[in-house]
Amino acid sequence: MEKKNLNEMSFLDHLEELRWLLVRSTIAIIIMATITFFFSDYIFDVIIFGPTNANFITYRFFCDLSHQLGFAESICVTDMPFIIQNTDMEGQVTMLVWTCITAGFILAFPYILWEVWKFISPALYQTEKKHAKLFIFVSSLLFFMGVLFGYFVIVPMSVNFFATFKVSEVIKNEFNIQSYVGMIKTSVIACGLFFELPIIIYFLTKLGLVTASFLRKYRKYAVVIVLIVAAIVTPPDVVSQVIVSIPMLLIYEASIIISAIVIKNKNKKDEQLS
Template sequence: MEQREMSLFDHIGELRKRVIIILIFFFVAMIGGMFLAKPLIMYLQSAPEAQELPMNAFKLTDPIRIYMTFAFASAVLLVFPVILYQLWAFISPGLHEKERRVTLSYIPISFFLFLLGISFSYFILFPFIIQFMGRLAEQLNITEQYGINEYFSFLFQITLPFGFLFQLPVVVMFLTRLGIVTPKFLSQVRRYAYFVLLVIAGFITPPELISHLLVTVPLLLLYEFSIWISYIAYRKAKKAEEALEKQENDSSVQ
């Protein structure tokens, strides 16, 4: 497939088309999310860390707010692969045929990492934070009485950021294939990246060392893994460029 030049209006029209497709799929997914919301809420309420906490509705609108929040979150999860594909479809006209095939394969990887990040934060990090908060309340002789809206809002605050943070290797791989970043650049800015990740970890976790390390260490390992992924993608991109140049030189000689 040949690359084609697109004007600014063509790009705007293409973007509008992709956004409309996403909104249509999101509307359908939102309907599905309304059916998934109740079983999801019941499942999360049956978790051991949730059963130990007396949760109440402190406002009349808390039940519907929780229900709609879960419906929205379920819709986002369902439509996430569609968003990734539409993003790929928007930028694919500017890529070579081989680059299109390679970047298309990033979509299932990205979705898997999104689920992995949410799973890590829910099954490992979140229970630890809940236990820490419970021990602290007991030491301070505080009776725990939580609203269900606050509980699930805190749950989303912990889990959803990890789903997006775990996209780092895919984003780095994609930017490397486009020639925007290199493994050398990522290594040079490592100290600044570490600082940013430490700040992010500080926002996500409570002011306690162990929980902070539970967030920081995976993020730092994720960054180092991203450098390694960038190195592999960079080598493949260079080989593809050399093969393309050789092919063009051979065709010009003929």
């Protein structure tokens, strides 16, 4: 079917385009999920349950860092005092399916971005349409950086915190598999999407919904939120909180800069047309 011009498309035409975007994206996720199914043993044993091992790379890094900073063994992880159990008859089957779907979404993300770009590109200027490859590359890079940040920083710190937190010595930590894997999926996907903030701010600024001054005005609130999140998911030491906070604050500052650049370019175009 021949694609209609944006000005000729009705509301129902836009809905039809959106429907096919969702259909093609879903198919891509299913394909990637099917591929990851054949690597499910590695995904669970090495990736998902990796942070439950005291020798996980993140724990070793923080332990070495504590020695270099003269903190001795203060942030070294030597034991994970908890077990992971399954209490539902179909729990492990359901967990396998949804884990593969989540992995499929992560791997198919660049293609999903390409579909999103095709959907929004008719509303962009011709010069902006030429930046499709750059958009896909930068957006995918930010997303994967966020996923890695979530997995190697947020997840192990969260696992360590909840594994060692106790309100009483009488209580033993026996985490349900759905709760454990759900925490990993939420942390990884949330970080991946949060790292997309500069891209989101770019388009919101183009639409006139956000300005750099607005972001600067609420910067202090963003800093407080980031510090609270860092304090929750990290051990009670300054080094860990700083390591978690800095990338998130840099992403926010990058969003402010991008918004300012977009507004500056827009003002230049307006001056040239006037």
